[in-house]
Amino acid sequence: MTVYIHDAVRTPRGKAKPDGALAGETPHGLVTRLVDALDERGHAPRSIDRFTLGCVGQVGAQGGGVAMVSKMAANLPDACVVHSINNFCASGLTAIGLSLDAIEAGRAASALAGGVEMMSRVPFMADRADYYSDQSFPPERRYIPVGLAADLLARSEDISREAMDEAAERSQRLAAAAEDRPGFNASRIAVAGLTREESIRPTSLRKLAEMPHAFTTWGEEYAHALSEPATHRHTVAHAPPIVDGAGLALLSNEAAGARARIVSYAEMGGDPRASLTAGFAAMEKALEQAGLSLDRIDRIEFMEAFAVTIAKFLRDFPVDPGKVNVSGGHLAKGHPMGATGAILTSTLLDVLDETDQRFGMVVCTGAQGVGAAMIVERL
Structure with a gap:
């Protein structure tokens, strides 16, 4: 059975600080705003069969079954099945994948899936x-x-400080430019007066080269887990900002009115020490399932899970950089952990529409060997 994405929406990402633009909101409030937005955009999000929400930090404000709390806050139907999941940084995309499975298996006709993370x-x-x-x-x-x-991956893969500086500068530059292209942000929903990505800070290679290493303290604290002293390469600019945000996708087995069809979806585990490499394996599996080569993919949202991953992708794979993260990436916009996969899905649909392209792919990679990837075809 073919599964379609009828729409995918996201909040802007706000700084996870007391004065951040979204810090006064609640996780279930962000989700409710996105459900309302889907309704306002002509869909029927309150007629779904399933609701799956990714979230990594499921304690405190995000405890109590964050998906169930959000279901009640957003007035989703009592009969809809609800799950809160934690698959680390791939959680938002995994939620979409689980919903895809349920619809393909005939256990649901429609579903809401995505994620939320309020790191403030x-x-x-x-x-x-x-x-x-x-x-x-x-x-x-x-x-x-x-x-x-x-840092360990940058050393083992011989990813240079210069390559990571270039990745950070590129992400900031493209993200800043994207704010002036409404089509790139057509599915971004304003919340609490925030209409832009709050963490974008354009910079220069000269400034980036002057920044100190960021994770030396962790190298000392976790020395017991290392076979040799850590060699540090990442700076704060090479790490995605800590932010608040949410994203939701509406899936259905009906084609009418859909924005895209899901071509393939794959998840892979990996070596927990190599950590951030499982996304590459998931990407290759998704391409194989789709019967597509990387050069057939027109736009790619590749999660910038630290500069090492995007630098490795652009160095080691036969991909045109002009297709990758064309509206900037996580190094500029930030990484609300459980929401990321859904946010990237929404971003992908926007850039496919804005550039009039056909095939798109989302790749997520996370700690402890977590990876997920999805290919869609724009309709």
Whole structure:
């Protein structure tokens, strides 16, 4: 059964600081605003069969079953099945993939899927998991923060500081330019007066070259999990800003009125120490399932999970950079963890429409060896 994306909407991303533009909102409030937006755009989001919401920090403001809380706040039907999921940085895309599976299997005719993360309310690692400090695991299986994993990957893949500076400068430059192209942001829904991505800060290669390394403290704190001292390469500019945000996609088995059809979807696990490489494997699997080569994909939203990943992608794969993250990426706009996959899906549909292209792909990669990818065909 073919599954279609009828629409996908997203909030702007606000700085995860007390004075951030979205910091006074609630996670379920952001989701409700997106449900309202889908209604205003001529859809029927309150007639769905399933609702799946990704969120990484499911404690505090995002606890209590964040999808169930959002379902009630948004007045979704009582009968709709609801799931809160945590698949780290791929959560928002995994939510779409699970909804795709349910519709293909005939367990639902329509679904809302996406994610939310308010990092101003629930900071990174706020769940205080025992695993973060558990040294009973063998060293290669012990937890290391994803920023430190990015440094290890940059060393093992020989990704230079210069290449990462170029990736950061490119992301900021394209993101700033995209703010002046309404078509690139046609599905971005204003919330609390915020109409733009709040973290964009255009810069220069000269300024980037002067920045200090960001994760030296983590290198010392997690030395017990490393086989040798960490070699640091990433700066703050090479890491996506910490932000608040949400995204939702409306899926259905009906083609009428849809923006795109889902061509393929894949997830892959990977070496938790190599960490940020599973997205590449998921991308290759999605391409194989679709029977498409990378050069057939017209637009790609490749999650800038630290500068090392996008620099590796542009270096190692036969891809035209002019097709990749054409409206800027996470290094400029920020990474609301559980929402990212859905936000990138919404962005992809906008850039496909704005540039009148056919095939698009979203690639997400996350900590501990998490990866997901989806290919769509614009209708």
